[in-house]
Amino acid sequence: MKIRETYVKREVCGVNVVVPVGESTKYFRGVIELNPVANLIWDSFTEGATEEEVLEKILGRFNVSRDKASSDLKRFIEKLKSINCFED
Amino acid sequence: MNYKIAELKVNIPDVGDLKEKCKAYEDVDYLEDMQDKNESASNLKETQKLHEYAEISAEKCDITITAEEIRDVLSRDETLTYDEKVYLTSGSIFYRKILKFNGMMLHASAIKMDGEVYLFSGPSEVGKSTHANLWKQHFKDAVVINDDKPALRLIDGKWIAYGTPWCGKDYINVNDSAPVKAICFLKQGEKNEIRKLEPIESIPLFIEQTIYRLGPKRMNKMLELLDDILRKIPVYELTSKADMEAVSISAKAMMDGETIAL
DSSP: OOBOTTEEEEEETTEEEEEEOGGGGGTOOSOEEEOHHHHHHHHHHHTTOOHHHHHHHHHHHSOOOHHHHHHHHHHHHHHHHHTTOBOO | OEEEETTEEEEOOOOTTHHHHTGGGBOHHHHHHHHHHHHHOOSHHHHHHHHHHHHHHHHHSSEEOOHHHHHHTOOOOTTSOHHHHHHHHHHHHHHHHGGGGTEEEOOEEEEEETTEEEEEEOSTTSSHHHHHHHHHHHSTTOEEEESSOOEEEEETTEEEEEOOSOOTTTTOBOSOEEEEEEEEEEEEOSSOEEEEOOHHHHHHHHHHTSOOOOOHHHHHHHHHHHHHHHHHSOEEEEEEOSSHHHHHHHHHHHHHOOOOOO
16 A cells, blocks of 8 residues: 655654645644654655554564554554545 | 845745835845946946846845746636735745745734734634734733734744734734744633643644645744754643633743743
8 A cells, every 4th residue: 555645744843843834734734743662653644654664673672562563553454544645 | 125124134035015014124234335336327337337246146045035936836726816815825935945044934823022922823704813912901101013924033042933824804014023032822612721731732723823834844944943942932822702801921931931820
């Protein structure tokens, strides 16, 4: 799954923010602030990783159970899908 | 016609009432050049050279705004007159193009005083102009260099605020500039108070008050500039009753860095 380029992410003064542009402003108006886990997830999906690959990355970086990481990741993905973050 | 705006050479067409609105920003060097050429143009051949010169001049500009561009993206707000649409649209085009020159627009009232600029930003009708007027009543030497959309540019590591022809319907502007000392976002409230904002709080406030209809590359550039502003310029939030007390506490904070609650 790949994140659309109409969601622009950049670190601003220590904060990882995402801002929609163009077509994506129809789905979301505002600024998303990514915490460290969300930032890792976002960067992975920007490169076009699969959900499984992202889960393994999270488990490799953070001290969390597979079950918790998996359900949190699924919930985050649903949130991103609801604002049309992923390319078709 | 060539103009000098925010230290950039800008070519702007004679559309709507732009010529009149941009008069204070005419590029003196360009005018003197054209005058010399005019004096020596004595026949058709020379007039042709003049046209070529005008075209080449446009090419030498940092920013060129064309009549076609303005027409292509002309505001569709039917409550506005044609001149008003041209004015707004040309401004939007200018502020998009200055990103390339480390510049951006902030929807704010820019007050110059003692060689520094204080910016008061926030949504329309929140009281930016009111606050600027009260500030001017209190500080007699304060001047509003742009009451609506000052240009901010990063020049040699410093953020400079500029007056521009695009300054709101009351057309309050001065062709002047100075380094930015502090930025303040306004909120209406029952009690006057001021506090310093963390980046996480000020980022969405900035994004709301600048050009957001950008493509991915330009948005990325804008965020890069915002990162620099936030590292260098203190940002405050003022809850204001729109009175003199609001002026004194904002002045104390923005000039001296003191945010004492009254």
